[in-house]
Amino acid sequence: MKIITTNKKAYHDYFVEETIEAGIALVGTEVKSIRAGAVNLKDCYVIIKNGEALLLGMHISPYDKGSFSNVDPERTRKLLLNKFEINRLRGKIEQKGFTLIPLKLYFKNSFIKVELGLCRGKQLHDKRAAIKERDEKRMVEKIMKEYNAR
Secondary structure, X not given: OEXXXXXXXXXXXXXXXXXXXXXXXXXXHHHHHHHOOOEEOOOOEEEXXXXXXXXXXXXXXXXXXXXXXXXXXXXXXXXXXXXXXXXXXXXXXXXXXXXXXXEEEEEEOOEEEEXXXXXXXXXXXXXXXXHHHHHHHHHHHHHHHHHHHO
């Protein structure tokens, strides 16, 4: 598994309750752009409409050597999930405060997969607590490193 990109903002803004792996329906030039690393997951999300999971807002830059075969960089892309998974996710999304956010984009045996997170939004005080906890963890690691260096 080779990670292409991660959505760091999602980890900052949401509590990730569970993760799901899904495939994406792409065209050839999009795959080439992703291989070049020209993809952004920053403001994208997943909706379920007419029994299909759709990924909105993922920006894949047009392939520079592609011509007429390039497509809209922010087009809606279909996620490849089975009906059981889609119905289970629909039930969880309809609960108050839950949403589906793409967390990672990666290669798995030459296929491009996306890791979706079933997320619940953080409040401002939750974000502050997470930042404080991270800073304390860094401080402890720094002290332990200095202590072990002696």
